[in-house]
Amino acid sequence: MDRMSFPGPMRRIITVTQRKGGVGKTTIAVCAAAALARRGHEVALVDSDPQRSASHWAEPGNLEFPVYEMALEQTSVSAWAHDVRSIQAGVVVIDTAPNAREMGASIALANLILVPCTPSGLDLDATRQTLAIIDAARKHRRDRIKVILVPNRLDRRTLEARQLMDELSAFGEIIAPPIAARAAFVRCFTNGQSVTSFMPGDAADQEIQQLADAIEQAEREE
Numbered sequence: 365m366d367r368m369s370f371p372g373p374m375r376r377i378i379t380v381t382q383r384k385g386g387v388g389k390t391t392i393a394v395c396a397a398a399a400l401a402r403r404g405h406e407v408a409l410v411d412s413d414p415q416r417s418a419s420h421w422a423e424p425g426n427l428e429f430p431v432y433e434m435a436l437e438q439t440s441v442s443a444w445a446h447d448v449r450s451i452q453a454g455v456v457v458i459d460t461a462p463n464a465r466e467m468g469a470s471i472a473l474a475n476l477i478l479v480p481c482t483p484s485g486l487d488l489d490a491t492r493q494t495l496a497i498i499d500a501a502r503k504h505r506r507d508r509i510k511v512i513l514v515p516n517r518l519d520r521r522t523l524e525a526r527q528l529m530d531e532l533s534a535f536g537e538i539i540a541p542p543i544a545a546r547a548a549f550v551r552c553f554t555n556g557q558s559v560t561s562f563m564p565g566d567a568a569d570q571e572i573q574q575l576a577d578a579i580e581q582a583e584r585e586e
Contacts, residue, residue, distance in 0.1 A: 379457075398560045406453050411434065483517070512579065548567075
């Protein structure tokens with residue numbers, strides 16, 4: 365199938381963020397970036413999380429895109445934003461830390477925001493907080509900040525999964541197809557590869573491809 369490039373003359377910035385840690389944010393960022401790179405997009409990833417999980421993932425040198433360590437710990441927001449905008453790539457994916465300063469800075473730059481959420485009451489509360497931060501940023505933007513909620517680590521057979529999908533639907537944002545908790549994601553991190561290159565065609569890869577479809581579709585719908 366032919367892939368459409370993202371619209372507009374400017375680069376696209378995709379922020380992956382969530383007010384709570386431990387939701388699979390880095391896995392979503394790395395694997396989505398790889399899927400987009402495999403589709404012909406020129407992609408770079410910014411690791412702004414002080415834990416540097418994405419940077420550790422990239423250390424073997426097997427990813428399809430460059431990863432830049434750019435935490436906000438010792439710089440100003442304006443200088444950090446300038447550096448991010450200076451990256452030469454058509455799509456810049458930002459993996460953020462779950463704190464207000466880094467979330468606010470990365471949300472302010474974003475055209476599209478991915479918000480992972482697992483089937484947990486704590487995650488749903490954090491998602492509400494994350495969307496409130498995004499809504500505040502929307503009030504100061506002329507362009508539209510799009511959001512995709514990413515149900516993550518779901519077992520679709522369970523009541524908890526169905527409840528999560530119902531809860532996410534109430535937010536009124538785009539919802540990506542669910543991603544299951546799969547060993548493939550752990551293995552690809554261990555090997556320093558994306559799931560798309562490590563296990564092409566696997567169920568985990570298929571789910572990431574569906575997320576990439578949702579990203580491309582959201583970007584086409586201006």
